[in-house]
Amino acid sequence: MDHQAVRPAIVVHGGAGGSRSEEDGCVSAARLGMDAMPQGALAAATAAVAALEDDGRYNAGSGSVLCLDGRTIEMDAAVMDSKGMLGAVACIQRVKNPVLVARAVAATPHWLLAGEGAERFARIAGFVPHYHASERAKKKHAELVKRLGGTSPATPGVANAAFSQYWNYALPQAFATDDGCDTVGAVARDAEGNFAAACSTGGSAPSLLGRVGDTPIIGSGFYAGPEGAVAVTGIGEHIVRRLLAHTVYQWLASGMPMDEALAHGLALFPQEIDIGIIAVSRSESGARSNRDMPRAEVSP
Ligand code: GLY
Numbered sequence: 131m132d133h134q135a136v137r138p139a140i141v142v143h144g145g146a147g148g149s150r151s152e153e154d155g156c157v158s159a160a161r162l163g164m165d166a167m168p169q170g171a172l173a174a175a176t177a178a179v180a181a182l183e184d185d186g187r188y189n190a191g192s193g194s195v196l197c198l199d200g201r202t203i204e205m206d207a208a209v210m211d212s213k214g215m216l217g218a219v220a221c222i223q224r225v226k227n228p229v230l231v232a233r234a235v236a237a238t239p240h241w242l243l244a245g246e247g248a249e250r251f252a253r254i255a256g257f258v259p260h261y262h263a264s265e266r267a268k269k270k271h272a273e274l275v276k277r278l279g280g281t282s283p284a285t286p287g288v289a290n291a292a293f294s295q296y297w298n299y300a301l302p303q304a305f306a307t308d309d310g311c312d313t314v315g316a317v318a319r320d321a322e323g324n325f326a327a328a329c330s331t332g333g334s335a336p337s338l339l340g341r342v343g344d345t346p347i348i349g350s351g352f353y354a355g356p357e358g359a360v361a362v363t364g365i366g367e368h369i370v371r372r373l374l375a376h377t378v379y380q381w382l383a384s385g386m387p388m389d390e391a392l393a394h395g396l397a398l399f400p401q402e403i404d405i406g407i408i409a410v411s412r413s414e415s416g417a418r419s420n421r422d423m424p425r426a427e428v429s430p
Pocket of ligand 1: 342343
């Protein structure tokens with residue numbers, strides 16, 4: 131392909147199951163990403179996700195949900211581009227922008243750092259300690275406590291009692307958390323024809339300590355290659371079983387039109403599972419979800 135002819139594009143989302151009234155944050159993030167596009171697709175996608183982490187209305191970074199103990203915040207994030215950059219963090223605590231730590235991991239000999247090691251790496255890389263339990267997270271936490279005490283499953287297909295049975299927090303059991311599994315993400319195509327994906331999440335609630343979903347797992351929550359980039363949102367336990375991001379990427383790489391590939395991706399899941407997908411290919415971009423999903427697409 132004549133790289134001179136490539137039109138840059140960026141698509142971002144604020145999580146399947148989120149409110150489209152919060153779409154203004156996605157628009158701002160996409161514009162910030164486009165501002166960074168001269169530095170390449172990876173810089174653009176990373177800048178957009180960092181902005182979504184800072185927004186506070188999405189389940190990532192400063193808006194991350196509280197874990198079941200009502201205190202811990204564990205976050206996951208990842209970045210990948212079609213030139214071979216790949217970095218991720220899982221269950222990282224006390225950082226403001228997990229996606230920037232994931233970007234820093236991409237410069238190390240490893241692709242994924244988790245837990246205490248990820249946090250210690252963040253300090254060495256210059257990220258200062260940061261803990262922020264937002265009012266939104268505290269309110270949702272209180273609501274989830276109530277739901278866990280009821281008979282209706284807080285997570286589709288999972289008995290509420292499982293979280294009590296396998297309780298693994300240091301603090302004694304005191305149900306309180308946020309109900310949700312939203313994620314933020316961005317995919318970008320730059321003027322050189324390179325692609326990148328970035329994503330970040332505060333994880334799902336309710337969940338046990340140390341739980342990792344799809345967001346930092348290559349091919350599940352994100353994928354970027356020579357034919358495009360894909361980022362997804364939804365319940366990680368379901369997404370990883372379908373390797374959703376790579377599955378959609380392969381459909382796009384084989385020439386399937388964008389709308390069809392995204393629709394096929396959603397159709398892999400039962401309706402009660404929240405799923406959203408964003409993608410860019412050589413000639414198209416798109417976003418699709420089976421719930422409301424704040425999103426934005428920007429091209430120059
Ligand atoms: N998709 C976010 C998660 O399952 O953690």
